[in-house]
Amino acid sequence: MHIIIDLCIIEAMQRMATAKMDKNSELLRIIRTMSRIGLGTSGPAFRYQVERLVKALRNEGELREAEALEELLRSEESESKMKPSRLVQSFAALPGENLSPKVAPPADRETSAPLCEIHFPAESPISPVFPQSLTEAVERIIEEWAHVEELQAIGAAPPRTCMLFGNPGTGKTRLGYYMGDRLGLPVILARLDGLISSFLGTTARNIGTLFDFANRYRCLLLLDEFDALAKLRDDPQEVGEIKRVVNALLQNIDKRTAFGFTLAITNHEGLLDPAVWRRFEVRIKVPVPERRERELILERYLAPLPTDSVMLRFLSWITEGLTGSDLEAMVRSLKRYTTIHSKGDPTLIDALRAYALTNATAGREQRIRMVSDSPQEIAREIMSSPEIGLTQQDVGAVLGKDQATISRWLKAENLAERTMANAE
Ligand SMILES: Nc1ncnc2c1ncn2[C@@H]1O[C@H](COP(=O)(O)OP(=O)(O)OP(=O)(O)O)[C@@H](O)[C@H]1O
Numbered sequence: 001m002h003i004i005i006d007l008c009i010i011e012a013m014q015r016m017a018t019a020k021m022d023k024n025s026e027l028l029r030i031i032r033t034m035s036r037i038g039l040g041t042s043g044p045a046f047r048y049q050v051e052r053l054v055k056a057l058r059n060e061g062e063l064r065e066a067e068a069l070e071e072l073l074r075s076e077e078s079e080s081k082m083k084p085s086r087l088v089q090s091f092a093a094l095p096g097e098n099l100s101p102k103v104a105p106p107a108d109r110e111t112s113a114p115l116c117e118i119h120f121p122a123e124s125p126i127s128p129v130f131p132q133s134l135t136e137a138v139e140r141i142i143e144e145w146a147h148v149e150e151l152q153a154i155g156a157a158p159p160r161t162c163m164l165f166g167n168p169g170t171g172k173t174r175l176g177y178y179m180g181d182r183l184g185l186p187v188i189l190a191r192l193d194g195l196i197s198s199f200l201g202t203t204a205r206n207i208g209t210l211f212d213f214a215n216r217y218r219c220l221l222l223l224d225e226f227d228a229l230a231k232l233r234d235d236p237q238e239v240g241e242i243k244r245v246v247n248a249l250l251q252n253i254d255k256r257t258a259f260g261f262t263l264a265i266t267n268h269e270g271l272l273d274p275a276v277w278r279r280f281e282v283r284i285k286v287p288v289p290e291r292r293e294r295e296l297i298l299e300r301y302l303a304p305l306p307t308d309s310v311m312l313r314f315l316s317w318i319t320e321g322l323t324g325s326d327l328e329a330m331v332r333s334l335k336r337y338t339t340i341h342s343k344g345d346p347t348l349i350d351a352l353r354a355y356a357l358t359n360a361t362a363g364r365e366q367r368i369r370m371v372s373d374s375p376q377e378i379a380r381e382i383m384s385s386p387e388i389g390l391t392q393q394d395v396g397a398v399l400g401k402d403q404a405t406i407s408r409w410l411k412a413e414n415l416a417e418r419t420m421a422n423a424e
């Protein structure tokens with residue numbers, strides 16, 4: 001039904017654009033009825049179409065119709081403000097007040113430094129790219145939380161503590177925000193490293209203040225950089241302090257389970273105190289992306305630049321071992337290079353070379369470097385890995401060579417190998 005209404009509106013827009021619409025036509029009346037139905041039942045995309053239609057009507061001088069639709073938009077807006085969405089209704093059962101943008105985050109008593117950041121849910125949540133199993137795990141948690149009221153009523157409340165762990169730059173913090181967005185809950189982001197290192201001695205008190213704040217409101221509490229605790233433990237001067245801090249955390253996490261959802265994040269799960277680790281009912285590993293996920297991440301960040309499957313498969317292969325964060329940084333560099341050098345018709349290889357020049361990190365960029373330093377080697381490796389699914393022509397296209405050149409390189413390579421084998 002929504003699709004039909006959407007199509008109708010789009011059709012009307014197109015007619016407006018080509019000025020084919022007959023003034024006072026039956027179509028205007030139908031559109032008004034459709035808009036009324038659609039605004040009551042569809043999402044923001046539909047609203048956007050109606051707003052565009054209002055503009056088009058005004059341009060066409062159809063002021064009466066434009067005003068009638070504007071009136072519909074206004075009344076739908078005030079109605080939707082009064083009518084909470086399904087998730088919000090469900091969370092009404094949770095204790096706590098609604099957090100509004102007017103509420104200031106709590107601050108350290110002596111320094112006035114804020115103890116957390118508050119992020120309000122985005123309109124259109126975008127998930128980081130994860131393997132299917134992780135996406136399913138996340139969806140399950142969200143689904144259970146969306147039904148918290150019903151589940152609580154039968155004594156099967158969803159898990160209230162979750163630990164995300166994995167390498168730096170794999171999208172853990174991003175995932176925390178995404179979960180808040182999906183649940184329609186504000187995220188209170190506390191970075192334990194900031195809390196601890198900056199306020200040694202008053203850390204336990206700050207943790208208490210932070211949890212009291214989070215327990216007062218309906219929110220998702222995100223405890224980022226959780227391994228900062230482990231760093232503190234390494235310091236022999238701080239034995240008393242770490243005990244105080246760990247105890248404060250354990251007590252506060254236990255108490256919080258009566259209030260809301262807590263998500264902790266760490267890069268070094270092995271360093272965490274076992275008592276802290278045990279507190280988390282759900283533990284999820286966020287992995288470094290595999291080839292298919294890298295393709296999707298690259299495609300997402302390369303937009304609006306044009307891409308094709310050969311280019312994505314190639315880029316995904318040369319970026320093995322890179323995290324989502326690395327890929328995002330690489331794509332930013334490629335975009336900068338291609339934009340600045342747009343007049344000289346830059347090739348992908350030029351852009352990759354420029355990136356490699358300023359990125360020397362732990363050997364993970366080795367293949368990227370090889371693309372410009374030894375393209376023959378790259379061609380040989382790709383052609384000996386059929387799972388990549390690229391032909392000689394494809395490899396030629398991305399390396400800026402014709403198929404005959406790639407074929408010649410491979411023959412020369414084979415010949416060299418045979419000669420070496422014969423010599424041995
Ligand atoms: N799987 C992914 N899909 C899409 N984007 C990603 C992914 N992983 C990382 N990113 C990008 O990298 C940025 C950094 O990710 P994020 O800060 O969430 O990583 P992290 O795991 O929390 O890293 P750290 O452990 O260093 O804090 C994100 O904002 C996002 O733009």
Ligand SMILES: [Mg+2]
Pocket residue numbers: 172173174224265
């Ligand atoms: Mg992070």
